[in-house]
Amino acid sequence: MTHSRPKPDLSSDPTLDRLLAEHFNDGALPPSSGFAATVMEAARTEAAMPQPIPFPWRRVLPGAVAALAGLLAFAAWVLHQWTEALRTDSSRLLAVPPSSGAASAGLAPMSTAELTLIWVTLAVLLSVVAVFASLRLASR
Amino acid sequence: MGTTEQHSAAAQRAEADRRDVACVLAGDTAAFEGIVRRWQAPLIHLAYRFCRDRGRSEEMAQEAFLRAFCNLAGWRQQAAFSTWLFALATNLYCTQLRQLPPVTLPFDEVHEPVDPNALDAGFEERSRRAAVRKAVDSLPAKYREVLTLYYFHEMDVPAAAASLGLPEGTVKVRLFRARKLLHGKLTPLMEDVALPRHEAKESL
Numbered sequence: 001m002t003h004s005r006p007k008p009d010l011s012s013d014p015t016l017d018r019l020l021a022e023h024f025n026d027g028a029l030p031p032s033s034g035f036a037a038t039v040m041e042a043a044r045t046e047a048a049m050p051q052p053i054p055f056p057w058r059r060v061l062p063g064a065v066a067a068l069a070g071l072l073a074f075a076a077w078v079l080h081q082w083t084e085a086l087r088t089d090s091s092r093l094l095a096v097p098p099s100s101g102a103a104s105a106g107l108a109p110m111s112t113a114e115l116t117l118i119w120v121t122l123a124v125l126l127s128v129v130a131v132f133a134s135l136r137l138a139s140r
Numbered sequence: 141m142g143t144t145e146q147h148s149a150a151a152q153r154a155e156a157d158r159r160d161v162a163c164v165l166a167g168d169t170a171a172f173e174g175i176v177r178r179w180q181a182p183l184i185h186l187a188y189r190f191c192r193d194r195g196r197s198e199e200m201a202q203e204a205f206l207r208a209f210c211n212l213a214g215w216r217q218q219a220a221f222s223t224w225l226f227a228l229a230t231n232l233y234c235t236q237l238r239q240l241p242p243v244t245l246p247f248d249e250v251h252e253p254v255d256p257n258a259l260d261a262g263f264e265e266r267s268r269r270a271a272v273r274k275a276v277d278s279l280p281a282k283y284r285e286v287l288t289l290y291y292f293h294e295m296d297v298p299a300a301a302a303s304l305g306l307p308e309g310t311v312k313v314r315l316f317r318a319r320k321l322l323h324g325k326l327t328p329l330m331e332d333v334a335l336p337r338h339e340a341k342e343s344l
Contacts, residue, residue: 016322019268020291024291031181039176040172042206
């Protein structure tokens with residue numbers, strides 16, 4: 001490599017520059033005789049390899065968008081139900097006398113358990129759908 | 141070789157590169173051989189400067205050529221093909237060498253004193269080279285890489301910056317710091333080198 005550009009003003013110490021230039025320029029290596037042939041063989045092998053299969057975005061995208069929309073809708077519904085349940089619980093707590101606190105306190109765990117059950121069911125369903133979808137895509 | 145001839149040769153190489161790349165992209169794999177033959181020596185030499193091992197430098201250069209072959213479509217032709225190729229190779233070499241354990245030498249052990257009375261000039265030369273090599277090897281990788289590319293491109297900062305994919309300002313700062321570190325490590329050696337041999341003997 002030869003460049004004819006002027007040297008930048010970095011060589012504040014010519015002796016150091018000389019030592020480093022000597023160090024970095026020593027041992028010029030001629031390529032071994034078979035180097036180009038080896039590289040070309042590797043390039044031909046690379047060219048002969050089949051192109052990697054592109055990810056099937058066209059098939060996956062509609063399903064993925066539908067699943068995401070469904071998940072978001074479900075999350076919005078659960079959030080709505082949860083806020084409704086909390087509002088109902090707090091109004092009941094305010095309405096009932098303190099002696100019946102245990103009975104009213106039992107309502108909150110019930111609604112939480114229901115929500116947890118719904119989440120678990122949805123997660124299982126999603127897992128099953130994902131497994132079947134991937135199996136079907138892989139078998140094509 | 142004069143400056144005009146150098147420019148002419150560089151222009152011919154650039155044109156040949158452009159033609160070969162177009163052929164390879166059109167499906168003619170054999171056209172890649174022209175690129176390999178034109179750039180094998182510089183790429184092996186650059187790899188050797190990084191790893192200081194002949195066998196390994198050919199392996200690294202081969203890997204760089206293969207990567208270039210697979211990514212030829214990525215050359216946008218805004219810069220010279222050689223700039224793109226050196227940037228790709230430098231990136232690969234730096235990545236590969238950073239995976240190796242670094243050389244950890246205490247700075248005190250870097251300088252091997254040169255005996256001014258030694259009659260064997262070859263020995264003196266060898267010990268000086270060994271001292272410089274140890275000092276360079278003990279630098280942090282980012283400084284060593286900048287120095288390697290700076291001297292590979294014959295002290296051309298823009299070319300070194302293009303190969304490293306760094307702004308010129310960053311390269312200049314790293315060069316300055318690397319040189320400062322080396323200056324500290326090699327001061328006794330530089331004093332010996334700066335004085336001609338007979339003057340050094342007379343001063344004793």
